[in-house]
Amino acid sequence: MKKIPAILLVDDDDITNFLNKQVLNHLGVADQVLVATNGEQALNILARPDSSFSPAHPVLVLLDLNMPVMDGFEFLEAFQALPPAQQQRAVVVVLTTSLNSHDLDRTTNLPIAGFLNKPLNEEKVATLLRIHFGPLVTAE
Amino acid sequence: MPTPPASLPSLPAVELHALLAVSFSALALWRPLYGPDGAAVTDFACEYLNPAGQQMLGQPERPEQTFLTLFPNACENGLITCCCRVFATGEAGHFEANHPADGRDNYWHLAARRGGELLATSFTDPAGETTLRANHRAEARQAELLAAAQRRAQEREEFAQVFAHTPAAICIQCGPAHRYAYVNAAYQQFFPDRQLLGRPVAEALPETVDAGVVDLLDAVYRTGETYYGHEQPLLVARPGGQAPKPMYFTFTYQAYRENGEVVGISTFAFDVTEQVLARQERERQRQQLEDLFMQASAPIVVLDGPDHVFTLVNPAYQRFFPGRELQGKPLRDALPELADTPVPTLLRQVYTSGETCVAEEMPLQMARSAGGPLEEMYWTFSFQAHRDAHGDIDGIRAFAQDVTASVRARQQLQEANQALTESNRQLTRTNTDLDNFIYTASHDLKAPITNLEGLLHLLQRVLPLPARQQEGVQPVLDRMQQSVDRFQLTIAQLTDLTKLQRAAAEPAEPVDLARLIEDVCLDLAPQFAATEARLTVDVTGGPRLAFAPKNLRSLVYNLLSNAVKYHQPGRPPVVHLRSHRTENGAAVLEVQDNGLGLNARQQAKLFGLFRRLHDHVEGSGIGLYMVKRIVENAGGTIAVSSTPGIGSTFTITLPGTALPETTTAV
Numbered sequence: 001m002k003k004i005p006a007i008l009l010v011d012d013d014d015i016t017n018f019l020n021k022q023v024l025n026h027l028g029v030a031d032q033v034l035v036a037t038n039g040e041q042a043l044n045i046l047a048r049p050d051s052s053f054s055p056a057h058p059v060l061v062l063l064d065l066n067m068p069v070m071d072g073f074e075f076l077e078a079f080q081a082l083p084p085a086q087q088q089r090a091v092v093v094v095l096t097t098s099l100n101s102h103d104l105d106r107t108t109n110l111p112i113a114g115f116l117n118k119p120l121n122e123e124k125v126a127t128l129l130r131i132h133f134g135p136l137v138t139a140e
Numbered sequence: 141m142p143t144p145p146a147s148l149p150s151l152p153a154v155e156l157h158a159l160l161a162v163s164f165s166a167l168a169l170w171r172p173l174y175g176p177d178g179a180a181v182t183d184f185a186c187e188y189l190n191p192a193g194q195q196m197l198g199q200p201e202r203p204e205q206t207f208l209t210l211f212p213n214a215c216e217n218g219l220i221t222c223c224c225r226v227f228a229t230g231e232a233g234h235f236e237a238n239h240p241a242d243g244r245d246n247y248w249h250l251a252a253r254r255g256g257e258l259l260a261t262s263f264t265d266p267a268g269e270t271t272l273r274a275n276h277r278a279e280a281r282q283a284e285l286l287a288a289a290q291r292r293a294q295e296r297e298e299f300a301q302v303f304a305h306t307p308a309a310i311c312i313q314c315g316p317a318h319r320y321a322y323v324n325a326a327y328q329q330f331f332p333d334r335q336l337l338g339r340p341v342a343e344a345l346p347e348t349v350d351a352g353v354v355d356l357l358d359a360v361y362r363t364g365e366t367y368y369g370h371e372q373p374l375l376v377a378r379p380g381g382q383a384p385k386p387m388y389f390t391f392t393y394q395a396y397r398e399n400g401e402v403v404g405i406s407t408f409a410f411d412v413t414e415q416v417l418a419r420q421e422r423e424r425q426r427q428q429l430e431d432l433f434m435q436a437s438a439p440i441v442v443l444d445g446p447d448h449v450f451t452l453v454n455p456a457y458q459r460f461f462p463g464r465e466l467q468g469k470p471l472r473d474a475l476p477e478l479a480d481t482p483v484p485t486l487l488r489q490v491y492t493s494g495e496t497c498v499a500e501e502m503p504l505q506m507a508r509s510a511g512g513p514l515e516e517m518y519w520t521f522s523f524q525a526h527r528d529a530h531g532d533i534d535g536i537r538a539f540a541q542d543v544t545a546s547v548r549a550r551q552q553l554q555e556a557n558q559a560l561t562e563s564n565r566q567l568t569r570t571n572t573d574l575d576n577f578i579y580t581a582s583h584d585l586k587a588p589i590t591n592l593e594g595l596l597h598l599l600q601r602v603l604p605l606p607a608r609q610q611e612g613v614q615p616v617l618d619r620m621q622q623s624v625d626r627f628q629l630t631i632a633q634l635t636d637l638t639k640l641q642r643a644a645a646e647p648a649e650p651v652d653l654a655r656l657i658e659d660v661c662l663d664l665a666p667q668f669a670a671t672e673a674r675l676t677v678d679v680t681g682g683p684r685l686a687f688a689p690k691n692l693r694s695l696v697y698n699l700l701s702n703a704v705k706y707h708q709p710g711r712p713p714v715v716h717l718r719s720h721r722t723e724n725g726a727a728v729l730e731v732q733d734n735g736l737g738l739n740a741r742q743q744a745k746l747f748g749l750f751r752r753l754h755d756h757v758e759g760s761g762i763g764l765y766m767v768k769r770i771v772e773n774a775g776g777t778i779a780v781s782s783t784p785g786i787g788s789t790f791t792i793t794l795p796g797t798a799l800p801e802t803t804t805a806v
Contacts (some may be wrong), residue, residue, distance in 0.1 A: 016590075
């Protein structure tokens, strides 16, 4: 079974990150699970020159919207401003507790591949991977 | 004294008579009449007069009248003296006279001689020629008189013609009873149905007695002084029970005289009834206008001339300035505080241009009493130019209205509105804040509870089997899960509430009720199947509704899902959905079930927020609260009738205004 190279969890809530990491590790769908507690850290990780991400093997970013320092929207705007080649190294899925209509409006025209409601569970991860990464990976 | 002839042949009576009868001369025998002393002859009685004498004097053969009566001028001209002397002396006498004054306008002479105790006279014209000449003169005189009479008649006729056609009414009344001797057509026209000529005024026009007319006539008749009457009223009686006609006359009563004596009254009269009535009418109208002006509740003033002198101030105007003298004063003296306001400029403009000017709600600082404190008043003015007979502006009419109260009221209203707008804005802000709060709260609460649930799941997985099987561990884990569920439910309710706030703003549109119900039934199909529910829908009597579709869907969904959810265990739910229209045009939506039913206490709480009456089934406790809110926001009502163990019927009534058309749903 193939794994995707990396999954980047972007959330300011440590417990959420801990739980999501447990779910992902339990499923064993990624070579590494990275954690960023705000948008800025996430951008830095994505921009690392030695990163193993590539358009052929993009990183899955699970992005929360409400965060300090740089929230999800700001991250998406900054991400959108990156060169296309860099953008293609990541697939961004919004993972949040709830979306009000105002927030939903703000996401229009932002490079978002999909939405997921918390909590993350094995079923949701499997569906997500099937949609965005095809037969490359399968859940255990 | 001459001696009589010695003898005369005695003549028989027949011959003597013939002789006397044939004489041209008038022959008479007179017997002397003595005065009171019995000595002197003063007159003669006629014993005999021959036919020529009879003809000449117009007397019988033996006239009863004496000499002096038959010749009234005999004393004056000496004839009687001549005769007395002849009788006394016995000498023959002769007398010549021309006596037009005797009425016998001829020259004549008389011869006298005493015969015994009698006096004989012969008198005649001296010659036939004289008589003839006299006759000619008499004829000429006669013709002259006739011509004069005809002339007078002609004049009278002309006068009569003039009088008859003159518009003035003329009458002549004769004698102390003022008997009508003449009335012209105009006069007769005043009293068309009366016989006037020949009758005394009191009899012909009895109404004149009480009116004092007869008294006036009497006075004129008595004093001879002319009376001038000016527009004197007279109620003229009319026949056939008609009300008397009031008439007014201007007239003169003028006495006319004969031989210096007042013998009658001539009247010239004009019927001035129309003029008097017209003037009375004008006066009445003028009075009416004045009354209107004086009694008008609206303040009115008339300002005269370029200085705007108060010439008329009606009481309504004066009431505003009880202590101030306005009448007769120019505006700048009467109300000096207006000097620096736009009023003088406006008045000058109206006075110059003649164009009416209306000033609305002009704020003015004015004193109600002279020297009193200035008060803020609001006036609405209408200034109209007033023009004289030549069309030149000579003043201004000002209609004023004190609008202070209404302006104040409006200002207060505006202030109240502003306050209302402000509080509305605050409320809106508060609502938005609340909305945001609920959202944030639900979000911020949701995250940790989601984590808690995740941790619980993780714990279940990582807990070694022996530990999990240890007594008391699993029930604790279960209760933790229940608490998490309950927490999540509360958060879901909060989220639903925020949705409800937004739903209120949804616009109404025509909705096909039958199709909407079909859609809802599709959504509820799993629940229907699980409970083996049976639903009958009868909305053929119901109309197309004008309603926000989402809200209507929410109503139907909640009612139908409740009907299934709260079914009596062991009894498949049977639900009837009906819709019809009431007589007054309201739309009724009715959902009847055979479920658990509700007792009175439960019914009272039914529509409250977070009221869950049954614990054994899922529910947010917000459904019926939302239903009620939606119905009431649309001006409708919701009611429930229920019997525990039998079932419930929910009835929603929506007002007719929500139903623009009556097409029966397919």
